[in-house]
Amino acid sequence: MMLNSDTETETEGDSSVRGVGKEERALGNSNATSMLDHDGETTDVETPPRRPSSQVSGPQSHSQSDIHQTPVSDHEKSSGPNESRDDRILVGWDGDDDQGNPRNWSTLYKSWITFQLGMLALSASLGSSIISPAGKTIAAYVGVGSEVSVLSISLYILGFAFGPLCWAPISELWGRRWSMLPPLFCLGLFSIGTATSTNAASIFITRFFGGLFGSAPVSNVSAALGDMWSPKARGTAVTFYAVAVVGGPTLGPLIGSALLVNPHLGWRWTEYLEAIWVFAMFGLCFICLPEVYTPVLLKKKAARLRKETGNNAYYHPHEEIKLDAKTIVTKHFSRPLLMLTTEPMVTCIALYASFVYAILYLTLEVFPIVFSDNRGWSPVIASLPFLGLFVGVNLAVVVNLGNQPRYARIVDAAGGRPVPEARLAPMALGGFIFAIGLFWFGWTAAPNIHWILPVIASVLIGAGFNIIFQQCINFLVDTYVLYAASAVSANTFLRSIFATGFPLAAGPMFRAMGVGPAMSVLGGVATVAIPVPFLFMKYGVTLRKKSKFAPYKD
Missing domain, CATH: 1.20.1250.20 (MFS general substrate transporter like domains)
Structure with missing residues (x-):
């Protein structure tokens, strides 16, 4: 969740650059952004300071005027696409009310997105407990003790411990959609893998990887909420999102029990139903869920401006972020x-x-x-x-x-x-x-x-x-x-x-x-x-x- 993101990071400068119009506000929190993530997890983004560059909000700004100056570190000395860094134009939002900024979307639309994000988190958290009533049945089927069958729950949660180590950097580099939707699809596949398993090893392995991939929406949803909601409003959004996260472990056993006692379904359908729910939410969000991560949106805006104007000076620092070991x-x-x-x-x-x-x-x-x-x-x-x-x-x-x-x-x-x-x-x-x-x-x-x-x-x-x-x-x-x-x-x-x-x-x-x-x-x-x-x-x-x-x- 973004902190202090209502306060934009700006450095005033007096110099003018030929061909650059009056500057709008720059990307907020460009030097350091902190985002709440899990249930509450966060990802910190430490973008290095930038050296003097022109900063614009859109292609309409092309007259000479004062601009904002920002220093650059050695980390950013490589030049942008086909352009000298001396005259690069930093892309930002078109003022405080730019509708491209997720913070400025309508409350109704943001609520619709919040609902989708909550359902993504519910999909993963439901998977942690829906299989729990089937413990004794699974133990008898694969020939292990009832205490050992509890691993079908524990290994899924263990995946929650290690998954964010992967999904957090992906979220920072490629955005929220890429860090949640592909892993969610994989959760559905591994749920089917559990449902079709014939031995204890395959059940436990598929459950662990299900938790590993399922941790993606749980750990990144609240960060996406922080991208949209202002600090004073996001508390309410995160509170209701938390209900979705906790609702999975509390409602899963009831759903799983109903499936288990049905003679036409049985324990495998606890995982089939989880897969059906996951794929349904994946389809909904694949169609309806927009990207909300500001650096990725501004990176796309910079690419669009270069294409529309033919001016390769437009850039955004997120284009140069590299992910390394x-x-x-x-x-x-x-x-x-x-x-x-x-x-x-x-x-x-x-x-x-x-x-x-x-x-x-x-x-x-x-x-x-x-x-x-x-x-x-x-x-x-x-x-x-x-x-x-x-x-x-x-x-x-x-x-x-x-x-x-x-x-x-x-x-x-x-x-x-x-x-x-x-x-x-x-x-x-x-x-x-x-x-x-x-x-x-x-x-x-x-x-x-x-x-x-x-x-x-x-x-x-x-x-x-x-x-x-x-x-x-x-x-x-x-x-x-x-x-x-x-x-x-x-x-x-x-x-x-x-x-x-x-x-x-x-x-x-x-x-x-x-x-x-x-x-x-x-x-x-x-x-x-x-x-x-x-x-x-x-x-x-x-x-x-x-x-x-x-x-x-x-």
Whole structure:
């Protein structure tokens, strides 16, 4: 998600260039752009400063006048297409109201695009859980233990950990469409591969690669939302997008159970249905989803102007960006790990977000134990309590949106700068709700206690999870700004690792300890984490002052 993108990066100059008209505003955030990505993932784009060049908004500007001057680094010394760099014309938008800029599209059109992006994310997140009710059936079919069959869930989520390392640089280089639609198509293919598998190895391999490709829309959708929506409006868009992301894990088990009990369908149709949904969304978005990434749009505009005018001086710096192994290693791998291990705020927030995220996937194994094994409910009925989680997730939207006006006032008072500490009040509330929900669920899960009580507890778990999770992402983005991509990537990697392991441990842990004690252990961990937002309320500014990555201004 773009940060501070309402403020354009401009450098005034007094020189004139023959043949260049009055300059419109340049591409915003040309020196450093940070975009929110995952669920919340981000990608940081560090475009080097440019040397003096003419900067235009369109072919109509061809009279002599003052222009903006921007320096160039050694990185950009290669000349543009058939043109000396001395007289190159930097292409930008045609003023603040240029309709080519996604920020200026109508609210209705942007809402339609937001819907498409949400459906892309739902396609991938649904795939993580729709197969979960079929665990025992798959185990019997391929001849493995039920604990081993949980790998069909865990390996998919493991793909979420490593996929963004690939899709983030592709998103920066070629744009949002290319970073989401081809991988989504591959997710559909691997879903069919799982559905047609005849042994455990092929099921697990296709599931891992399904998650690897499915991570593309999950990790890049919120960045696309940031391309379209202004900072004050994007919070609402991202909140509703998050519901689509979390809706997959909570609704998938119910859909999968309905398919599993149908004698004409069975477990394979959990993956066939996933493939059908994926291909349907791919077709819709292939036709209707436009590119929204500003650097790619301006690169295309520069190429169009060269073709229309015959003047090869038109250029945009994105045409010269190269993707190499060093950039991928330093920016998309080593820096997130460095921040995860050396930045206390990243470490604590990532651990907290990873814990609550992993609990969401742990429920995929715990709910069947509580409602199917212990109470004897049929698979479909035993999946209905997942709706409690979904209701809680939606209730969290009210809390997160309720904090938006307060946050906007605090940002305005700070001169438009992000104020990370203003994100922490909802997180603190969510921490209490989440811990209460875990204890409540554990000690009302016994078969002799009415089923409505653990279902109410699941509502609290879902609400607490979504409040904490969204504010953790917002806090990291506000704190690290330019390096928000790396901070959120660290969070994405760690949370996917946690979510990979928790379902594997759930069955043995809950059967050995019992539901009440096991949930009490998790509730105890959640209780220990409650002080995290309060500590950052008090010491956040001090930590930002000492950080190598977090900018701070008095």
